[in-house]
Amino acid sequence: MTQKKGLGMGLDALIQSRTRKEPEKDTGRDDDARIQEVIREVKKNPRVTLWSARSAAVLRYLKKTQPEFSISREASALIEQAVRDKYPDIWELFSEL
Numbered sequence: 001m002t003q004k005k006g007l008g009m010g011l012d013a014l015i016q017s018r019t020r021k022e023p024e025k026d027t028g029r030d031d032d033a034r035i036q037e038v039i040r041e042v043k044k045n046p047r048v049t050l051w052s053a054r055s056a057a058v059l060r061y062l063k064k065t066q067p068e069f070s071i072s073r074e075a076s077a078l079i080e081q082a083v084r085d086k087y088p089d090i091w092e093l094f095s096e097l
Helices: 007-018 031-044 053-065 071-086 088-093
Strands: none
Touching: 053 071, 071 088
């Protein structure tokens, strides 16, 4: 068994300590209100920030070796496909975006 080194382990520790272990309790707000709140938030700031040294290296290599390659466009397409495949029901809730 190999041990992960570097940022990965620290990031895992941060994520685990800050991620809710139990579902959020219903505060009386319905799903439609939550959906509208999320839509307002992402219209203001649609960015997603993530850390992946290997993915960053691959994308930067492609940027240097393929004319007109766009890291943002490629990352967006890859993330959208992965999220759509993993969470299809939730993906449909935001079809207006």
